[in-house]
Amino acid sequence: MLKGKLKFIIAIAIIALTVGYLVYGGVKDTMVYYLTVQELRAQVPTVYDSRVRVSGTVVPGTIVKDNKGSLEFQITDGAETIDVQYEGIIPDIFADDVEAVVEGVYAKNDVFEADTLLAKCPTKYESTDSLYENKETSY
Amino acid sequence: MVETGSISIFLAFVISIYVLAASVYGVKTRKWDFVRSAENGAIAVFFLLLIATIALVHSLINLDFSLKYVALNTSTDLATIYRFTSLWAGQAGSLLLWCLVLSIYTAIVVLQSRNRDRELMPYVLATLATVSIFFIGVITFVESPFEKLPFTPLEGRGLNPILQNAYMAIHPITLYFGYVGVTVPFAFGMGALLSGKLGDAWIRYSRKWALFAWTFLSVGLLLGARWAYLELGWGGYWAWDPVENAAFMPWLAATAFIHSVMIQEKKGMLKKWNMSLIIITFFLSIFGTFITRSGIISSVHSFAQSDIGPLFLAFIAFILLFSFAMFLYRMKDLETENRFDSILSRESAFIFNNLLFLGAAFAVFLGTIFPILSEALTGDKILVGPPYFNRVNVPIALVLILLMGVGPLISWRKASLKNLARNFLSPVLLGILTVIILLALGMRDVVALISFALCAFVTGTVFTEFFRGTRVRMKRGENFLSAFLRLVSRNKRRYGGYIVHIGVVLIVIGVTASSVFVTEKQATLNKGESMELRNYSLRFDGIEQYTTDAKNATIAHLTLFEGGKEVDTIAPEKNIYKYEGNREINQETEVALRSTFKDDLYIILSGFNPDGTVTIRAMINPLVNWIWAGGIVLLLGAIVTMWPSGKKRSEQAFVRYTVREQDATLNA
Numbered sequence: 113m114l115k116g117k118l119k120f121i122i123a124i125a126i127i128a129l130t131v132g133y134l135v136y137g138g139v140k141d142t143m144v145y146y147l148t149v150q151e152l153r154a155q156v157p158t159v160y161d162s163r164v165r166v167s168g169t170v171v172p173g174t175i176v177k178d179n180k181g182s183l184e185f186q187i188t189d190g191a192e193t194i195d196v197q198y199e200g201i202i203p204d205i206f207a208d209d210v211e212a213v214v215e216g217v218y219a220k221n222d223v224f225e226a227d228t229l230l231a232k233c234p235t236k237y238e239s240t241d242s243l244y245e246n247k248e249t250s251y
Numbered sequence: 252m253v254e255t256g257s258i259s260i261f262l263a264f265v266i267s268i269y270v271l272a273a274s275v276y277g278v279k280t281r282k283w284d285f286v287r288s289a290e291n292g293a294i295a296v297f298f299l300l301l302i303a304t305i306a307l308v309h310s311l312i313n314l315d316f317s318l319k320y321v322a323l324n325t326s327t328d329l330a331t332i333y334r335f336t337s338l339w340a341g342q343a344g345s346l347l348l349w350c351l352v353l354s355i356y357t358a359i360v361v362l363q364s365r366n367r368d369r370e371l372m373p374y375v376l377a378t379l380a381t382v383s384i385f386f387i388g389v390i391t392f393v394e395s396p397f398e399k400l401p402f403t404p405l406e407g408r409g410l411n412p413i414l415q416n417a418y419m420a421i422h423p424i425t426l427y428f429g430y431v432g433v434t435v436p437f438a439f440g441m442g443a444l445l446s447g448k449l450g451d452a453w454i455r456y457s458r459k460w461a462l463f464a465w466t467f468l469s470v471g472l473l474l475g476a477r478w479a480y481l482e483l484g485w486g487g488y489w490a491w492d493p494v495e496n497a498a499f500m501p502w503l504a505a506t507a508f509i510h511s512v513m514i515q516e517k518k519g520m521l522k523k524w525n526m527s528l529i530i531i532t533f534f535l536s537i538f539g540t541f542i543t544r545s546g547i548i549s550s551v552h553s554f555a556q557s558d559i560g561p562l563f564l565a566f567i568a569f570i571l572l573f574s575f576a577m578f579l580y581r582m583k584d585l586e587t588e589n590r591f592d593s594i595l596s597r598e599s600a601f602i603f604n605n606l607l608f609l610g611a612a613f614a615v616f617l618g619t620i621f622p623i624l625s626e627a628l629t630g631d632k633i634l635v636g637p638p639y640f641n642r643v644n645v646p647i648a649l650v651l652i653l654l655m656g657v658g659p660l661i662s663w664r665k666a667s668l669k670n671l672a673r674n675f676l677s678p679v680l681l682g683i684l685t686v687i688i689l690l691a692l693g694m695r696d697v698v699a700l701i702s703f704a705l706c707a708f709v710t711g712t713v714f715t716e717f718f719r720g721t722r723v724r725m726k727r728g729e730n731f732l733s734a735f736l737r738l739v740s741r742n743k744r745r746y747g748g749y750i751v752h753i754g755v756v757l758i759v760i761g762v763t764a765s766s767v768f769v770t771e772k773q774a775t776l777n778k779g780e781s782m783e784l785r786n787y788s789l790r791f792d793g794i795e796q797y798t799t800d801a802k803n804a805t806i807a808h809l810t811l812f813e814g815g816k817e818v819d820t821i822a823p824e825k826n827i828y829k830y831e832g833n834r835e836i837n838q839e840t841e842v843a844l845r846s847t848f849k850d851d852l853y854i855i856l857s858g859f860n861p862d863g864t865v866t867i868r869a870m871i872n873p874l875v876n877w878i879w880a881g882g883i884v885l886l887l888g889a890i891v892t893m894w895p896s897g898k899k900r901s902e903q904a905f906v907r908y909t910v911r912e913q914d915a916t917l918n919a
Contacts, residue, residue, distance in 0.1 A: 119594045124606060131610035134643040135617060142639040146622060146632040165634055177858065201485050201857060201868060204413070204838040215636075 144215060149189040152218060165215040166194070166224065172208035183229075187212050194218075198226040206231040253318060256306030257397040263299040263350070264387045266292045271380040278373035278446070286373045290361045293376060296383065297354040304351050307344060307396050311337055317403040320344055320396045326409035328801055336420040337410050339427070342544060342559075343396035348424070349540070350386045352431040356460075357383065360435060368452045375442030375456075382434050385566050393559055412828055412839045418478035426471030426498055430536050432464025433501055436508070437533035440526055444577040449522070449584050457529060458512045459893070465505045466889040472498055473758075473882040484840045486771070486853050486870045488878070491640040496619045497539030500612050504532035507608035510658075514601050518663075519588030523578075524605070526585060530574045535612065537567055542619070593665035600658040607647050607654070614643040649701055652759060655752055656709035659716060659745075678711030702763040706756045713749045713756075720746075739891065747892030754885030761877030765851075770871040773857065775864050781812075784869050787852065788812040789821070791867070794859060802839075803827045807856045807865045811845065819845055823856035823867070851875045 149168040152159060168187030175185040182199040196214055206212065206229065216226035270292040277285030307320070311334045316322040324337040324344070338344045357379045364372050390396060413419070436457035443453035475495065480488035489495060508528045514521045541563040591598055617624075618635045625633035660674040685707035686700055694700060717735070720742075724734035739746040774782040776791040792808040809821040824841035845852040850873040858866040 117591075120591060120599070120602075123594060123599070123603070127603065127606045127610065131607075131614065131643075131647065134646060135614050138614075138618075138639040138642040139621070139635055142635050142642065143621075144634045144636060146634050201855065204484070204840055207838075 149187060149194055150191045152194065152224075153192045156218075156222075157220075159218055160220050161217055163215070163217055165213060165228075166218075167211060167213045168194070170206070170208055170210055170212050175208065177202075185212075187214070194224050195222065196224045196226055198229050200227065200229065203229065203231040252306045252309050253315070253397050253399070256303045256310075257391075257395065259299040259303040259306065260347070260350075260387060260391050260395070260397070263296045263303070263354075264384065264391045266296050266299070267380050267383040267387055270296065271377050271384065274373040274376045274380065278370065283369070286369075286376075289373065289376055289380075290365065293354070293357045293361050293380070296387075297351075297358040300347070300351045300354045300387075303397075304338070304347060307347060308335060308338055311335065314407065316405070316407050317399055318396075319398045319400050322400060322404050322407040324407065324410055326407040329410055330415075332420065333410055333415050336414075339423045340410055340414055343390060343394045343398070345423070345427075345544075346386060346390045346394060347396050348427055349431055350383065350390060352427055353379070353383055353386065353434060356431065356435050360438075364456075368448070370446050371439075371442050371448040371452055373442075374445040375438045377445070378438035378441040379434065382438070389559060389562060393562065412826070413482050416478060416482050418474050418481065422471060422474035422478050425467055425474055429464050429466075429468030429471050430498070430501065430540060432460060432467055433505060433533050433536040435460040436464070437529050440529040441574060441577065444526070444574075444581050447581065447584065449581065451516075454512055454515050454525065458509065458516070461505055461509050461512070461529070461532075462889065462893055465502070465509055466886065466893070468498065468502045468505060469889075470882065470886055472502060473879065477879060480875070481842065481844065484842050484855055486769070486855070486868075486872065488765075488875070491618070491637045493619050494543050496615050496640075497542040500615050500619075501532055501536040501539055503608050503612035503615065504528060504535050507605045507612075508532055510601055510608075511605050514598055518598065520591075520598065521602075522585040522587060523582065526578055528605070528609075530571075530578065531609075531612075533574075534567065534571055535616070537563070537570065541567060595661065595666040595671070597658060597661050597663045597666075600654055600661055604651065604654045604658060607651050611644055611647045611651075614647070615640065618643075645698060648759070649698075649705060652702070652705040652709060652756075655755065656705070656712040659749065659752075660712050674715065675712070678708045678715060681711040682708035696767050699763050699767045702759060706760050706763075709752060709756050713752055716749060717746070743894055743896060744892050747888050747890075747894075750888030750891055751885050752888075754881045754883070754888055757877050757881030757884055759881075761874045761879075761881060764874035765872045765878070768873050771868070772870075773866065773868045775860075775866045777864050782867065782869065785871060786814050787871070788815075789854070789867065789869060791865060794863070794865060800829075802829060805856070805859055807859065807867065809843075809854065809867070811852065821845060821852070821854050823854045825856050825859070846876055848876050848880075849873070 144163055144165050146165045146167070147155070147159075149166060152164065152166050166187070168189045171186040171188050171193060175183070177183050182197070183202060184195065184197050186193050186195055188194075196212075198214065198216075211232040213228075213230040213232070214224060214226035215228035216224060218224050270289045273285045273292065274289035277283060277287075277289060310318050310321050311325055312331060314321060314325055314327060314334070320341055320343050324341045325334050329337070339348050357376070360372075360375065360379065364375075439453045439457040439460070443449050472495075475498070476488035479490070508525065511521050511525055511528060515525050541560070544559060544563065591602075593599070618639050621635050622632050625631055656678060657675075660678075662670045682704040686704045689700055689703060717738070720738040721731065721734045724738055725731060729737065770785055772782065772784050776782060778791060778793050781788050781790040788811070790810045790812065792810055795806045795808060797804055797806075803826070805825045805827075806822050807824075809823075810817060811819040811821050821843045823843035826839045826841060828839065840855060840857075843854040843856075845854075850871050853870040853872055855868040856865060857868050860866070
């Protein structure tokens with residue numbers, strides 16, 4: 113009986129340890145620092161060539177698309193601005209002034225080479241601000 | 252209509268408090284009239300919330316822009332069906348729907364169990380009422396769908412075009428039925444803890460309701476995946492986004508629960524475990540609602556957010572503290588009636604299944620809250636992305652598939668070598684054969700090989716079971732079809748479960764193939780030029796642009812050749828919506844999808860240029876349709892499992908080991 117119980121404890125411990133190991137290894141190998149543009153600039157030069165995620169607002173007028181589908185733009189957090197280069201699927205809502213999240217590597221020539229580009233709506237979703245623009249003719 | 256709505260939800264709130272008070276008071280003092288009146292109150296709450304929902308739907312359809320909710324989620328150019336579905340497009344409407352669904356469930360629980368389990372039910376009702384009070388309170392006082400604007404705009408902000416899709420119309424409501432459905436088995440668990448009636452009744456009710464909620468969660472998740480695949484235009488269906496994880500976590504815990512309840516029913520074991528599991532499942536469901544509703548974890552979906560976060564956190568803390576305090580208080584009554592005999596037994600297969608499901612839920616939970624956790628602990632915001640989730644969950648999933656084959660065939664208590672050989676020889680051979688064939692065909696991806704081999708193994712075990720059962724009946728002189736149908740209809744739970752497993756196998760095959768063997772290519776094409784993709788070739792024939800009232804559409808016309816033969820025409824679109832108001836999202840990429848059971852050709856128009864060229868991104872995603880087909884099989888299996896049986900007696904027969912009731916007289 114005791115021997116049987118021991119087997120169970122060992123089996124359960126193995127499962128728990130394996131899951132723990134998978135989680136630990138997964139976090140260690142895939143974690144990515146999430147920085148603002150200012151934080152990224154502050155970590156130069158140590159940040160070069162390591163994988164990070166950066167968020168910032170797209171600077172209006174800086175978006176340049178070429179025919180091959182690659183994209184250049186700048187993002188800013190008000191304090192600092194960086195150049196971003198990206199190739200891949202461009203989200204539908206990506207445009208001037210949206211909050212963009214890019215993931216990739218900050219190269220030594222100070223261009224952020226992104227392989228992931230996400231975009232978020234510029235305003236909070238349920239903001240009523242825009243409704244006021246339709247207000248003028250109402251009571 | 253608006254006043255009707257806000258008065259109704261206020262009344263529903265007050266009556267829910269009464270339901271809680273009257274049911275607890277009634278059962279404590281043995282004044283059953285109070286319990287009866289609490290039950291009637293629960294039904295009244297349902298009608299009030301129904302009226303409130305109808306009032307909101309009425310305002311949405313008639314575009315009453317004086318309501319903030321209507322102005323934010325509809326517009327004059329919105330089709331009537333989407334005016335209706337915008338009921339769950341925003342925060343307040345979703346929460347109203349949450350309350351309505353919970354009140355429907357509560358009413359069903361009340362009607363089903365009148366005059367039965369008199370000691371247990373009042374506490375179940377009290378738990379359901381407590382959850383109702385919280386959610387109805389939120390929509391009454393914090394986030395009212397009937398909130399008025401100080402002015403009436405002429406035009407609303409409209410519904411995000413990516414939400415204007417048939418899947419988006421049904422996916423959220425399906426998921427809600429699942430999310431909210433988890434509340435009911437939790438309420439039975441709490442009812443059992445509060446009343447001390449820890450016998451069969453709660454586990455029997457809980458199992459049925461958990462299965463019901465699980466089915467909705469599964470289908471809701473798949474519909475969401477399908478929507479993302481068709482509408483988001485990045486070529487995949489699952490991205491480990493917090494919002495997806497929010498629904499996936501309770502699904503994992505619920506899956507563990509619907510398996511481990513069987514052990515409690517049949518062997519009287521794992522009582523503490525099951526009680527903890529249902530509490531965890533409910534916690535994850537509320538936590539999921541919290542993640543999606545509070546916006547605490549940034550998600551690309553970034554829909555409906557507001558500042559109800561702290562309220563939710565307080566409620567979650569209360570639920571966890573209260574349930575686990577009750578759990579500790581009753582712990583001594585949850586002693587097991589049997590011991591585990593051998594590690595090679597069905598019981599232990601179930602235990603391992605449970606540990607792995609819970610391990611996966613934990614890993615997903617940790618990954619989802621990692622940014623918050625790391626920021627709180629170290630000050631740095633650290634993310635773990637899809638690579639983390641895949642690395643952790645793929646191995647766990649593979650072992651789970653193995654167990655899915657082992658569990659149903661291994662004997663209870665202690666499996667002998669003879670039993671193992673007899674049951675598993677042919678399925679194992681089938682798995683090995685699959686690997687050999689796939690290797691011969693040139694497949695070298697280890698994970699895919701293991702996954703397909705395990706799928707073949709599980710399929711083998713399930714067919715063995717169906718085959719044996721049918722053969723036994725055929726020996727008694729029944730023909731094949733009637734033997735098969737009777738086999739299933741006499742053991743709906745067992746064979747329905749196997750059908751669900753086959754559905755899961757199909758999904759796993761589809762997921763494996765479409766995540767390991769994707770071909771992707773991007774090219775900029777002049778008119779008349781072609782791009783090659785494996786044995787497909789796409790020729791760009793020209794661009795078409797047209798304008799409707801709502802949008803400017805650009806369509807790229809392409810001709811598809813397969814092995815040199817012309818097979819189809821393909822037309823991906825890019826639409827620019829014309830809004831007079833100020834809506835953030837006005838561009839929509841409409842993917843062109845050519846779907847077969849072999850593969851999906853997924854074509855995106857990424858851009859068109861002034862010189863007449865287009866940029867096309869093309870993907871071949873193999874076997875994606877197997878996922879959706881698997882979903883249908885899973886749903887069918889679940890329906891078979893839950894199909895009510897005519898005879899009450901067969902139901903009772905499953906509960907072989909009953910719990911010693913502390914108070915036998917109450918059962919009389």
